[in-house]
Amino acid sequence: MTAIPTQHGYVGRPVPRVEDAALLTGSARYADDLPVKPGTLHAAILRSPHAHAELLGIDTAAARTVPGVAAVITGEEAKRFSSPFLVGVKAPMEHWCLAVDRVRYVGEPVAVVLADSRYVAEDALDRIGARYRPLPPVMTFDQAFDAASEPLHPALGSNLVNRRDFTYGDVDGAFAAANWRVSVEVEFPRNSCTPMECFVVLADFDAAEGGYEVLSNFSGPFAVHPVMARALKVPGSKLRLKSPPHSGGSFGNKQAVFPYIVLMGVCARATGRPVKWVEDRLEHLMAATSATARRMALEAAVAADGRVLALRMEQTEDCGAYLRAPEPASLYRNHGNLTGAYDIPTLSVVNRIVLTNKTPTGLNRGFGGGQLYYGLERLMHRVAVELGLDPLDVIRRNLVPAAAMPHATASGGSLDSGDFHACLEEAVERGDLEGLKAKRDAARAEGRLYGIGYAAVVEPSVSNMGYITTVLTAEERRKAGPKNGAQASATVAVDPTGGVSVSVESVPQGQGHRTVLAQVAADVFGLPMEQITVVTDFDTAKDAWSIAAGNYSSRFAGAVAGTAHLAATRLRDRMARLAAPQLNVAAEELVFAGGKVFAAGNPDNALSFSRVAAAGHWSPGTLPDGQEAALRETVFWTPEPLKAPTDADHINSSACYGFIIDFCGVEVDRDTGRVRIDRYVTMHDAGRILNPLLAEGQIQGGFAHAVGAALYEEYAYGDDGRFLSGTFADYLVPTACEVPVPVILHRESPSPVTPLGAKGVGEGNCMSTPVCLANAVADALGVETVTLPLTPHRVAALIHGEEPPRPAGSTAPARPAAATGKPGGRGLTGEGSRAVPATPEQVWAILLDPKELAALLPGCEALDLVGPNAYRAEVVVGVGPVRGRYVAEVALSDLDPPNSLTLSGSGSSALGTGRGSGHVTLERHGDGTLVTYRYTAEVGGKVAAVGGRMLDSAARLIIGQFFDKLIARAGGPEAVPERPSLLARLLRLLGIRP
Amino acid sequence: MTALAAGTRHPVTITLNGQPRTGHAHPRTLLSDFLRHELGAHSTRVGCEHGVCGACTVRIDGVAQRACLTLAVQVDGRRVDTVEGLAREGRMTxxxxxxxxxxxxxxxxxxxxxxxxxxxxxxxxxxxxxxxxxxxxxxxxxxxxxxxxxxxxxxxxxxxxxxxxxx
The missing domain is CATH 1.10.150.120 ([2Fe-2S]-binding domain)
Incomplete structure (x- = not known):
């Protein structure tokens, strides 16, 4: 039997997508578009405004009385109906789907309101009273290491969750013998690919069956399915998980919807009704997931020619408040390729995992690769600088040679194929590196800041499900049982009319899996693509799947499309055995092409494809003896080279490894620090390309994410734990104006490991591009250290030094003093003065009168004296898009009548917390008083996250309103007092009226 | 300007992609929610609900505007076009x-x-x-x-x- 040569088929051609019509005309259905059952309740989640606090109690009574509210769910229900999530390392750490006794990051779910509509549910959130006792937050690597810091999980005793040391070869010997040592220390920031569609969960509980049915845009890995089922205290078969036909992007992030699947399952069970929850953007940015922040220290033992003989690597991973499945995968995903594209024979590694009071981390495009290569390729850049070599020559001298393929890396990886040197030389030639160098030299001759950066990486794809167990010791692994492989599955079926359907477990998130699978199956069966129907919405109760299922680790092209090819081929071969007797030829001589099945030597001796396909459905009694009908084939396939970690901790963490060599030219604006990408060249060897149009789309998209990570994006926190980037106006993702078009080049070295020779292609630039740009900026500025993201503020500081603080002692007008505030925080400071037409004694009397003060405070709806110079105030404050009612404790202290006082207060609302103090001095100034004030304030919770940019102006506005009222009160004729006695007193004091 | 009772749903009639459509909305209901969940016009996607991402853009009397920053009651009597109305008789533009x-x-x-x-x-x-x-x-x-x-x-x-x- 002859397979159709694929160069004449669909595979390898830039076929436009079958997905597009529904998306372009608006008929596509995403999770939030699907119908809900009658009686469905809509959920809104109350989230912690504190980074770290004991949860003292939750009063839900008022919220329950809001018309339309059916229930309010708290940690009590979570404890009754669920158990904590499994943790990937042995550690006493309880992560519940709702906080039970402590909150550990801003945005952690605390309670859920279930109501007839989302609007009503959100209304009721404001009526929940949650009481907290704040604890000192752990926000930095140094704090996490500090034994004096508050442990997030007291039973753990420390915020260092895990440490593992690995040594591969005689590292110390290599260092002793080396001519040079070069080292770098870097930190990779928190960021996230932020798909445009947020999380959606529709959950239902069938009390009679004792099972959950959930539809969500969960993207896998389905290794998390057992984690969810266990948390819901049901066997896996009782958690039926479905995916919608379309998903609005994931980039790994939608893995992190899984705690909400459990949470909404609990809600459905507790209420006995179906539940729907749609995450909003603030929730997503604040609390969904994040890439890990990583601190790395690397040291290379280097020969005089730039060859790296040994590498010492220390990695510390910030996984946030909980080690949430599948973490600490970010740290171990690249364990087999820690030496990148280089032939570095010896390696030692120290891996540490720490917890901080930040959002738990998870899958994010490039998964661990952006972090690893940021360290490794900054190191290679420094090797070149310190040895006075051309960076490209350093790369050349260290790349794994083609003759060494497959190459065993020091840590156990098996680089499967590729000619890295040929890729490099072709990129230099076709990407015109010489032209770029000439441009750089010309720019520098004019005094401009222009630099060139390089990066070479291997792009791992099709993860070994066993790599994560490298975090365990060999002894722990023996106890737990070996884990390895990457089971992919695909089902191909023919229907009674000759139509072919393909279904897979890859849960696509917009890449075009349906198109590629139709290409693959159409080629196998010799049919037009239109005759292939590909089903990618997924149902754990009915579809073939295993724990590796899902959309991550660039597994589609290598594993899933390959498995579909195997299933289609197996079905075709069975059809051939059924057709052969009818055509009187051997099955091996049959050709499937043009919708027919015919003898290779005699095309007229043919049957139609649909006739052969139909036989098994319509006339199974006529099949040749011993032959089963050819109706449907399901294939499970796992890459052969994926074994469990060895006792010596060698692990081949991925099935295949693509290669990328990038170089770029950037120009830095000397005045503003803005980085402009002048030219970017990226050369890929991703094995066989199944659809060049889609591969280019993946590279462009990955590149855009990488530009964001390099230049703009960071999940910012104040040092008191406040989250500061809760809108797309604060968390800046690149727009069409910021993303240039890279030059994309390809070589194709088919992988010997995967059925179609394909490797992953979509994540690579998230690994190579951030560091390539950083190297270029370092080259442009001639500096040793750069910090991501390379925002104008940071880069300008490298050029000009840190911005000096504002001159002290300036009296007016109030303006933000960001430079003197806490770095990265939403701490407000300001000062100013206003002239008030009344004597200091008069102003003093007003300020110390509760009723007067209440009238002057903007938004104050109640002010009660609760003690000597202590008040309880209810104040409505609006900042930008949000408005909240704060209950505040206000105290006056340092009273020096009528000269000065200190006003301090703290308050909280459903929108978050605030505290601050102001010092006021009254100075006689002619007939009136010069009131001078200086204040500091900190604002947390939702207001800080979404209104941060507006806080300074809001503070100025509120203070301005206060003084306007004070001036009017003190001197304005319209000042109508509330108490005659006060009026009399004021009039007497002011002498305005009799 | 007419004052609408906050707690009441009010009839809103628009010309949606050339067809008259009527639904009901509270005064605070966003146009994006009204289109998607009241009229079933799902093609308008919601990506941020604060006017930055642009996913919810529709044309109101021909002018591109953010449906997430528009109240449903504001468009009563007006023409709203969504992506569902672009293709004509199954032919894409x-x-x-x-x-x-x-x-x-x-x-x-x-x-x-x-x-x-x-x-x-x-x-x-x-x-x-x-x-x-x-x-x-x-x-x-x-x-x-x-x-x-x-x-x-x-x-x-x-x-x-x-x-x-x-x-």
Missing amino acids: ALQDAFHRHHALQCGFCTAGILMSLADWLVRVPKPTEAELRDMLSGHLCRCTGYAAIVRAVMDVTGQTTESVHV
């Missing part, structure tokens, strides 16, 4: 077809908003330069495509070629 040919969409979540902005803008700016186009597109966030294919598709459909693709 040249712009939609160019998006398809150039692979200018992946997950498609932002696409409807971009198409609606372009449908308005290209009437006024039929031959944009690439810089003008990128400036206009900066009102939309797309996390999948890196924008290059979108730029190519629009330059193609306006009878131009892109300048920035260089090898």
Whole structure:
């Protein structure tokens, strides 16, 4: 039997997508578009405004009385109906789907309101009273290491969750013998690919069956399915998980919807009704997931020619408040390729995992690769600088040679194929590196800041499900049982009319899996693509799947499309055995092409494809003896080279490894620090390309994410734990104006490991591009250290030094003093003065009168004296898009009548917390008083996250309103007092009226 | 201006893609929610609900606007066009077809908003330069495509070629 040569088929051609019509005309259905059952309740989640606090109690009574509210769910229900999530390392750490006794990051779910509509549910959130006792937050690597810091999980005793040391070869010997040592220390920031569609969960509980049915845009890995089922205290078969036909992007992030699947399952069970929850953007940015922040220290033992003989690597991973499945995968995903594209024979590694009071981390495009290569390729850049070599020559001298393929890396990886040197030389030639160098030299001759950066990486794809167990010791692994492989599955079926359907477990998130699978199956069966129907919405109760299922680790092209090819081929071969007797030829001589099945030597001796396909459905009694009908084939396939970690901790963490060599030219604006990408060249060897149009789309998209990570994006926190980037106006993702078009080049070295020779292609630039740009900026500025993201503020500081603080002692007008505030925080400071037409004694009397003060405070709806110079105030404050009612404790202290006082207060609302103090001095100034004030304030919770940019102006506005009222009160004729006695007193004091 | 009772749902009648449609909305109901959940016009996607991402862009009396920053009751009596109304009798417009040919969409979540902005803008700016186009597109966030294919598709459909693709 002859397979159709694929160069004449669909595979390898830039076929436009079958997905597009529904998306372009608006008929596509995403999770939030699907119908809900009658009686469905809509959920809104109350989230912690504190980074770290004991949860003292939750009063839900008022919220329950809001018309339309059916229930309010708290940690009590979570404890009754669920158990904590499994943790990937042995550690006493309880992560519940709702906080039970402590909150550990801003945005952690605390309670859920279930109501007839989302609007009503959100209304009721404001009526929940949650009481907290704040604890000192752990926000930095140094704090996490500090034994004096508050442990997030007291039973753990420390915020260092895990440490593992690995040594591969005689590292110390290599260092002793080396001519040079070069080292770098870097930190990779928190960021996230932020798909445009947020999380959606529709959950239902069938009390009679004792099972959950959930539809969500969960993207896998389905290794998390057992984690969810266990948390819901049901066997896996009782958690039926479905995916919608379309998903609005994931980039790994939608893995992190899984705690909400459990949470909404609990809600459905507790209420006995179906539940729907749609995450909003603030929730997503604040609390969904994040890439890990990583601190790395690397040291290379280097020969005089730039060859790296040994590498010492220390990695510390910030996984946030909980080690949430599948973490600490970010740290171990690249364990087999820690030496990148280089032939570095010896390696030692120290891996540490720490917890901080930040959002738990998870899958994010490039998964661990952006972090690893940021360290490794900054190191290679420094090797070149310190040895006075051309960076490209350093790369050349260290790349794994083609003759060494497959190459065993020091840590156990098996680089499967590729000619890295040929890729490099072709990129230099076709990407015109010489032209770029000439441009750089010309720019520098004019005094401009222009630099060139390089990066070479291997792009791992099709993860070994066993790599994560490298975090365990060999002894722990023996106890737990070996884990390895990457089971992919695909089902191909023919229907009674000759139509072919393909279904897979890859849960696509917009890449075009349906198109590629139709290409693959159409080629196998010799049919037009239109005759292939590909089903990618997924149902754990009915579809073939295993724990590796899902959309991550660039597994589609290598594993899933390959498995579909195997299933289609197996079905075709069975059809051939059924057709052969009818055509009187051997099955091996049959050709499937043009919708027919015919003898290779005699095309007229043919049957139609649909006739052969139909036989098994319509006339199974006529099949040749011993032959089963050819109706449907399901294939499970796992890459052969994926074994469990060895006792010596060698692990081949991925099935295949693509290669990328990038170089770029950037120009830095000397005045503003803005980085402009002048030219970017990226050369890929991703094995066989199944659809060049889609591969280019993946590279462009990955590149855009990488530009964001390099230049703009960071999940910012104040040092008191406040989250500061809760809108797309604060968390800046690149727009069409910021993303240039890279030059994309390809070589194709088919992988010997995967059925179609394909490797992953979509994540690579998230690994190579951030560091390539950083190297270029370092080259442009001639500096040793750069910090991501390379925002104008940071880069300008490298050029000009840190911005000096504002001159002290300036009296007016109030303006933000960001430079003197806490770095990265939403701490407000300001000062100013206003002239008030009344004597200091008069102003003093007003300020110390509760009723007067209440009238002057903007938004104050109640002010009660609760003690000597202590008040309880209810104040409505609006900042930008949000408005909240704060209950505040206000105290006056340092009273020096009528000269000065200190006003301090703290308050909280459903929108978050605030505290601050102001010092006021009254100075006689002619007939009136010069009131001078200086204040500091900190604002947390939702207001800080979404209104941060507006806080300074809001503070100025509120203070301005206060003084306007004070001036009017003190001197304005319209000042109508509330108490005659006060009026009399004021009039007497002011002498305005009799 | 008419004062509407906050706790009551009010009838809202619009001309949606040429057809009269009536639904009910509280005064605070967003147009995006009204279109999606009251009228079942799902093509309008919600990506941020604070006016930055552009996914929910629809045309109101022909002008591209954010449905998430518009109240349903504001459009009573007005014409609203969504991406469902672009194709005629199953035939996609040249712009939609160019998006398809150039692979200018992946997950498609932002696409409807971009198409609606372009449908308005290209009437006024039929031959944009690439810089003008990128400036206009900066009102939309797309996390999948890196924008290059979108730029190519629009330059193609306006009878131009892109300048920035260089090898």
